[in-house]
Amino acid sequence: MKVSVIGMGYVGLVATCALANSGHEVIGIEKDVNKLTKLRQGKCPIFEQGLDELLQKLISENRIAFSSGIEAVNGSDIVMLAVGTPAMPNGRVDLSQVYGVVSELVKVLDTPTILVMKSTVPPGTGESICQRYLKNTKVPIAYISNPEFLREGQALKDWYYPDRIVIGGDDDSAIEQVKRLYGDIDAPILVMGITSAEMVKYASNAFLATKISFINEIANLCELVGADIDEVAPAVGMDSRIGKEFLRAGLGYGGSCFPKDTKGLDYVSVFKGYNFRLLKAVIEVNTNQRIRAVRKLERALDGLAGKHVAILGLAFKPGTDDIREAPSLDIIPLLLVEGATVTAYDPLATENARKVLPPDVKFADNPYDCIEGAQAVLLATEWPEFSQLDWLQARTRMKSPYVILDGRNALEKDELNRLGFQYYGIGR
Numbered sequence: 142m143k144v145s146v147i148g149m150g151y152v153g154l155v156a157t158c159a160l161a162n163s164g165h166e167v168i169g170i171e172k173d174v175n176k177l178t179k180l181r182q183g184k185c186p187i188f189e190q191g192l193d194e195l196l197q198k199l200i201s202e203n204r205i206a207f208s209s210g211i212e213a214v215n216g217s218d219i220v221m222l223a224v225g226t227p228a229m230p231n232g233r234v235d236l237s238q239v240y241g242v243v244s245e246l247v248k249v250l251d252t253p254t255i256l257v258m259k260s261t262v263p264p265g266t267g268e269s270i271c272q273r274y275l276k277n278t279k280v281p282i283a284y285i286s287n288p289e290f291l292r293e294g295q296a297l298k299d300w301y302y303p304d305r306i307v308i309g310g311d312d313d314s315a316i317e318q319v320k321r322l323y324g325d326i327d328a329p330i331l332v333m334g335i336t337s338a339e340m341v342k343y344a345s346n347a348f349l350a351t352k353i354s355f356i357n358e359i360a361n362l363c364e365l366v367g368a369d370i371d372e373v374a375p376a377v378g379m380d381s382r383i384g385k386e387f388l389r390a391g392l393g394y395g396g397s398c399f400p401k402d403t404k405g406l407d408y409v410s411v412f413k414g415y416n417f418r419l420l421k422a423v424i425e426v427n428t429n430q431r432i433r434a435v436r437k438l439e440r441a442l443d444g445l446a447g448k449h450v451a452i453l454g455l456a457f458k459p460g461t462d463d464i465r466e467a468p469s470l471d472i473i474p475l476l477l478v479e480g481a482t483v484t485a486y487d488p489l490a491t492e493n494a495r496k497v498l499p500p501d502v503k504f505a506d507n508p509y510d511c512i513e514g515a516q517a518v519l520l521a522t523e524w525p526e527f528s529q530l531d532w533l534q535a536r537t538r539m540k541s542p543y544v545i546l547d548g549r550n551a552l553e554k555d556e557l558n559r560l561g562f563q564y565y566g567i568g569r
């Protein structure tokens with residue numbers, strides 16, 4: 142099939158490469174000329190294991206193309222939208238990129254097509270687009286909601302092996318065409334109304350965020366009653382009705398989607414006159430989890446003023462250079478405000494973090510230099526290299542009282558205590 146994908150962010154680029162790799166004729170459309178130049182050279186603007194290689198292979202085999210002009214969509218069987226839907230400060234979803242593209246599309250399209258919404262948009266958006274933009278177009282444009290569930294760091298695997306494919310629409314022929322798009326993927330395909338498909342995406346992210354905030358609350362309680370979350374969480378998760386995934390306690394969820402989608406769904410609820418209390422609590426617990434970490438450091442160091450804290454890990458999770466809504470970005474400014482000195486290290490995300498963190502943060506080239514002279518280490522992202530660190534050597538680089546706050550429960554507590562550290566985890 143001939144497919145245009147608009148927006149070469151994370152999702153758009155993965156979709157473009159994966160669809161081209163599946164044999165579709167794909168053109169990726171991006172308005173940011175810097176990104177476009179990189180893409181044409183075979184360089185991904187984001188880090189994702191295996192994506193650079195796939196992009197280069199597709200370019201060398203002439204199986205992928207990029208354009209900055211939206212007119213390139215003409216002749217496509219499917220036009221897929223993967224532009225950003227960021228949160229506004231009040232939590233409302235900023236749909237300006239989506240509406241901007243849709244209003245341009247209806248002007249330039251001169252061949253019938255199917256508009257497939259990959260971006261995460263609040264329930265009701267698709268119906269509103271159909272009413273406002275797709276009623277009296279020059280050529281017929283069908284609308285399909287097709288939310289994406291991939292995770293950063295394993296995006297290609299998630300694309301090819303999804304748990305389900307959700308197709309929301311009411312045009313049978315368009316639904317069949319979109320099913321063909323995923324013809325090589327072996328997964329259940331669920332067809333439903335447009336608004337239900339949009340809700341599936343928000344409900345899924347909100348539920349996963351709820352699991353994380355729930356286990357964080359249990360971990361906080363474990364600390365008070367003397368239980369160990371490492372023993373509790375796996376045993377709880379073994380109940381197949383609960384499931385073992387997303388029960389890792391830590392500094393709370395970050396990333397480009399859970400924070401914005403939970404706030405976005407809460408905004409929709411308020412707007413519709415519904416008080417989604419549980420969701421509000423999930424968001425509040427997530428914020429508090431960062432603050433609790435700062436307070437733990439403050440107690441362990443007997444105040445933060447004049448103390449040196451080393452931060453290991455800046456990305457919102459390992460395997461990515463993405464720092465959007467990362468716990469480190471909330472915690473570091475709090476430490477600075479309390480008068481601490483901060484050094485930081487991340488194997489991939491330093492350059493991205495440097496652009497947004499205050500200038501007084503010092504960045505190290507390796508974990509040992511980061512730890513040098515620090516009284517406390519906060520492990521904020523569970524990169525494997527941190528668990529494999531020579532902690533004995535690390536201790537010789539630190540100063541008393543040798544505090545480790547393991548914000549991801551990724552380190553060997555007993556071993557670190559044996560080496561003379563004051564170890565603190567989350568609920569262990």
Ligand SMILES: NC(=O)C1=CN([C@@H]2O[C@H](COP(=O)(O)OP(=O)(O)OC[C@H]3O[C@@H](n4cnc5c(N)ncnc54)[C@H](O)[C@@H]3O)[C@@H](O)[C@H]2O)C=CC1
Nearest residue numbers: 148149150151152170171172173223224225226260261289
């Ligand atoms: N990042 C992720 O892991 C996932 C994201 N999503 C959803 O996918 C959507 C996209 O997310 P990201 O890829 O992270 O977004 P992003 O914000 O990183 O990228 C969006 C891209 O669209 C481009 N763009 C905006 N307007 C354009 C226009 N008129 N013409 C051409 N290009 C245009 C921007 O320049 C940018 O490169 C969001 O709705 C997000 O919620 C869904 C699942 C996973």
Ligand SMILES: O=C(O)[C@H]1O[C@H](OP(=O)(O)OP(=O)(O)OC[C@H]2O[C@@H](n3ccc(=O)[nH]c3=O)[C@H](O)[C@@H]2O)[C@H](O)[C@@H](O)[C@@H]1O
Nearest residue numbers: 289290291292293387388389391393394395396398457458
């Ligand atoms: O809508 C999206 O953008 C995507 O959001 C998440 O994917 P992603 O943000 O890439 O990352 P996750 O692996 O889900 O982790 C999100 C955050 O939760 C945290 N987390 C995750 C699991 C856990 O048990 N505990 C925990 O604190 C991670 O550290 C990370 O900060 C979802 O997992 C995807 O299904 C979804 O498509």
